[in-house]
Amino acid sequence: MAILSLLSSSRTRLSGLREPLRQAGLSALLTRGAPPHARAADHGSTEFSSPGGHRPPPLHWASVGSRTISSDVGMSLTQYGSTNHALTLHKRFYQTLRPQHPYCGPRASIATIEAHHSVNDPSEVQRRTFGSAAKSIQRNPAYSVLNSEDVSYFKSILGDNGVIQDKDRVAVANVDWMGKYKGASQLLLLPKSTNEVSKVLAYCDSRRLAVVPQGGNTGLVGGSVPVHDEVIVNLGGMDKIISFDNVNGILTCEAGCVLENLSTFVENEGFIMPLDLGAKGSCQIGGNISTNAGGLRFIRYGSLHGNVLGLEVVLANGTVLDMLTTLRKDNTGYDLKHLFVGSEGSLGIVTKVSILTPAKLPSTNVAFLSCNDYMSCQKLLLAARRGLGEIISAFEFMDRQCIDLAMAHLEGVHNPLPFSPYKFYVLIETTGSDESYDKAKLEAFLLRSMEDGLVADGVIAQDISQASNFWRIREGISEASVKVGAVYKYDLSIPVEKLYDIVEEMRSRLGDMAEVLGYGHLGDGNLHLNILSSKYSDNILAQIEPFVYEWTAGHRGSISAEHGLGQMKAEKIHYSKSPEAVQLMASIKKLVDPNSILNPYKVLPQSAL
Amino acid sequence: MKILVAVKRVVDYAVKVRVRPDRTAVDTASVKMSMNPFCEIAVEEALRLREAGASAEVIAATVGPAQAADTLRTALAMGADRAVHVLHDPDPARPLLPLAVAKVLRALALQENPGLVILGKQAIDDDCNQTGQMLAALLNWPQGTFASKVIIDKDKQKATVEREVDGGTETICLDLPAVITTDLRLNQPRYATLPNIMKAKSKVITKVTPADLNVDIRSDMEVVQVDEPPKRKAGVILSSVHELLDKLKNEARVL
Structure with missing residues (x-):
């Protein structure tokens, strides 16, 4: 269901619009404003999430073998893609994963490898079974075990509807959307107010019951699901918008508000949320903040550390920390709210937020370009910062392997630059206030870059459907990569000048064993390193890890750019x-x-x- | 042989249209405007025919305000050789009707003497689907509407057009000059590449007025009011099958 909700989440950049238009013929054309396909993106994990109905059915993993996902770090939302085809694929793909802790388990625990043919699946998907020792994190015996008195106490605070013991509902909240991590919690709590969260935590602290805060549960690193029997506190019931200052664009709301709902709300007021990610239909603002989600608007509007103006947080002992100011400037003492942005719910539960929203701008232009070498991409980035400074809103890059993969595996996508193969491709988006000015500026910039030799060739979208086609290629890479078979994913922050070196080193290390792709948010120094092969193998993994981590550390990069650490890392x-x-x-x-x-x-x- | 292609500037296909507060028209202020998708297909087909050697020149034409020149630039960036811009400032209460556009295009066709006029089968803003047919009638030329395939025989001066009709595909043969309107499956329009965008900047857009062409574009239709479709009512979540049956019987009265 998460997939469906992602699919129906609307974006203005329609993915693969032209194709549906062709397939559905006139009727598609006549239905303006039909729900566009979701834009899936490979960012933004958020931990907080609503429990019910927002993720793939978690029922099937018991019946099938499991699989090593040891290096499958950044399982990205892009895989949700934007087609129903992707949907089916996705279910198939993820339901075969048995929750496990690949990073924690010794590799020796990998027991058997089994090839599995599905009747409906022409391509062979290989799966692996872990030995029984897959879980290496032992339950901390210092934590109490839930008893019936605890449950009655919670009922006295939250009422019968706020205390869920129903096995099916708890089972859904126990698993992340990918089916990669699975806990064994017995209890799901649904507080409706800060006061209730406070009472719950005060009680849990006094009893020493472990708690996992949860929002939309769209994270990629297992941060929002229990590891053992932690009590799940889901903030989905706290979804009220408290106020909106439509002069300064400051939104104050509860933590359980779904990002897309907030987005719709502020857009009607002429503003936009400062972050946007593929999971927007399910992820909640409290989780976005707790994981410091990155996303597509990062290059323009920066991190949540800059956009969050105030927070209300409940600490472990039930203390309500009111930092819910709506001031742009406030230098009084330590700025404590930053401790809770990106600490993944380990220091407190965010219950209310105030966030700065930028004004919505009417004009968007997208160009899809090719470059002959990585140096040109870097120079182009610098030139774009100078020449398009005030209107640039995305600078994404992909290597040729990504384009080949996308063309081979995505339906309805065609290469905008088919005539000669280039080594690198760049997608530039500008957002501004004046359509003709912005377009003239972008055109002039691109023509200049072409004369300077930074850009080998390029196209500019003439309408929104062309723009969505360009985005579809960039966003479809992750979706396409899972169609190959096995994919090892890494989400790395590396200084831009070194960013592509790891891809080349990895290519030479792996040789014919696997295909190595590099793409990502060049503007943010964020590389998504994907390694594809037809099946998972210890040999390949041994070539990748711990090399990739050591290499990243050696260049003072980050092993988790925007996905967080969670239990995975x-x-x-x-x-x-x-x-x-x-x-x-x-x-x-x-x-x-x-x-x-x-x-x-x-x-x-x-x-x- | 020349090919004349008519293009129209419309609210972008992907934009959710809104009615202006005074309910006189659809709001087009600060809304993304693009070339009508069917017109894009028409331009593409003309370019392909030229590339196949069936034509020597592709001329794009539009009727509209000054900003419509952007749409002509798009056609030129795709590869059209030159363009004609018939200036007309729209009046929401008196929209430009297909007959007026057909008369303008007829005048242009008589000036340029193209072997073929290609139009989109309809524009996605007013959905009239009339201009091509009216133009063929005014010129007294044969017409191949909703084309899904076009083949030109230069020697015999004939066009073979496949049309998608209810029962399947109809193939017709037209004597040139002729009017063709495009359907969705005719082709996949190309993107405007940087070198072509650069070239387009030096291509000529001739500006004329309807008066220059001796065409009276006065509209005899007046728009009284424009309304949005009624909003869909929110659904309800029922707790039991009994309740559903009850509602189906007593509220919806379908059982």
């Missing part, structure tokens, strides 16, 4: 943070949550706590 934090920094994080964690009840086993390595 909690133990890998050392690759990107110094021991002193990790130690300070642990001290903060101990100070704010001394009983360590909030989102345990995640973000920080167990050894540090």
